[in-house]
Amino acid sequence: MLSVRKLPLRNLRGYASRSAAIILFAALTSAAVFGGLLLTGAVRGGLETVRARLGADIMVTPESAKNEFDAQTALIKAEPGYFYMDSDVLEQIRSIEGVAAASPQLFLASAKAGCCSARLQLIAFDPATDFTVQPWIADTGTTREMGLMDVIIGSSVSWPSADNAVIRFYDSECSVIGQFAPTGSALDSAVYMNFDTCRALIDACRSMGLFKYADFDGDRSVSSVLVRVKEGYDAESVASEIRARIGGVSAVTAAGMLSGIADGLRHVSSAVKALMLAFWLPGLFMAVLFFAFMINERKKEFAALRAMGADRRILSRIAVTEALAANLAGGLIGIIVSGVLLCAFGGLIAGRMNVTFVLPPLGKMLLTALAALLPAVLAAACSSLAALGIISRTDAALLLKEGE
């Protein structure tokens, strides 16, 4: 049924190409704003999650592992690797002033071969002293204590059979007892276990001739030591002290490990700001311009409505509704498209940019979407103002005489 309320949508459909142009510009603007905000938020979220999950102030590794372990990129795109140092280093670290806690970890990389489910970084922690992995185990929902051949997997690790929750390394089966929440970092593709499990897997690896360290001593080797610094002490100073007092080790602070991601976040933020400006202002301008064109083209229609008895309020309502409908439709399309693209390819994009990526929770995403609609609302407001200006200057009597 024909009604004044339906007129704006009929008009938008009637001027399809102009309406499509307005919708396109509004979509581009909102896509840029939503995509930009979501990407920045996801990278920042990733950084915060990794910082929280790292849990240590300093990481000590063998100096000889430099080729296999780059502290600045280890959290982003680490190739699974393993290296060892003598466990004596643990006591030496604990004796250094400013060290509150130190906990060893043991690494192994699974093979990309039939004996293993996938090539992954295996990390063993010491339940007695660990302060970095165990606080997060509660979040996995597991109530089972980690025993021999039990593992907890990172969020991006999949295992062949979810039913019996078993993952295989060097022909040894491990029970998956939990899975960590995503961090958007290399931690997501790691598998966590206790020292006994890791040693058993190292033995299995060695028996298959795939282990590269002939002099490895299972009881006296560790791969890294994670250090928590006492309150009031500067992590960088303590790390310097560790490097100075203990030979053959490399000590890098959490800030140092996260600096690569933080740099990436800065680059992403700058790029996103530039992108948003590049799309927003021209998009806003073009959306308003096309709407003004459309209203100007239809001045005579508005004059005809006036002649039929439509007051200025009806004409204004028609113009404002058209502006809102076109810009909000474009805004929603832009948000949905950029949201879907980012959800699908965000991790890939972040990987290319060397940053972590964790999508915010749905509620926060919806708030971001609402914020991204603001440019569309602004475009609608500017378009409405332009239209109202045109309509108020429209001389119905003169226009009705034109084109006689």
Next chain:
Amino acid sequence: MKLTASGIKKDFPRAGKTSNFFTAVQPLDIELSSGRLTVVSGRSGSGKSTLLNMLAGLLTPSAGSVCLDGTDIYALSDGALSRLRNASLGLIPQGNTALNSLSVLENTLLPSVLYSKCAPPYETAASLLGQLGLGSVKDEKPSALSGGELRRMSVARALLTRPGVILADEPTAGLDDENTLLVLSLLRRYADDGACVLIVTHEDEAGRFADEQLTMNGGMLSR
């Protein structure tokens, strides 16, 4: 219903000339009464359309007043004047005034939906279009119609709500003899049914249907 104009005139600003304005309509009085069809004829530019637009409440006179049943329409607010125009005046403008996104039938129905939430009178509109020879194109978009068909659609639209006053600006311009007769007969019928009808035209044919014929020349109205 009675539409009276007393001492109305219209001046338009004229930039870049020695005089600051020119007078399109000299001070004049006119009265349109129920059941009468008045024709104002005159050459193009004589001020006919300006007079009609002032009577329709679309163009504020420089002086004088226009009253509908004693109410000075230019003393009303925009909202009140618009509602009055919607309820009591049927205006047939000069040019093409179709809304391109609506069908011919929907264009005809427009005056009935501006303020009313009731279902529009589809049958009345279809019947009017049929009487004006547009029954077969009622579902077409205006872009598919000829100039003459669009003109007849404007007539149907102005008559839809059976307004008390019908103001027609060159309603037969561009129509062939048959359709001219059709439109003028219809307007005559509405006058006979009690409407005040004013036709401004530069064609002589309308005179045959008039109760009163006036001539406009240089903005001055004469019998």
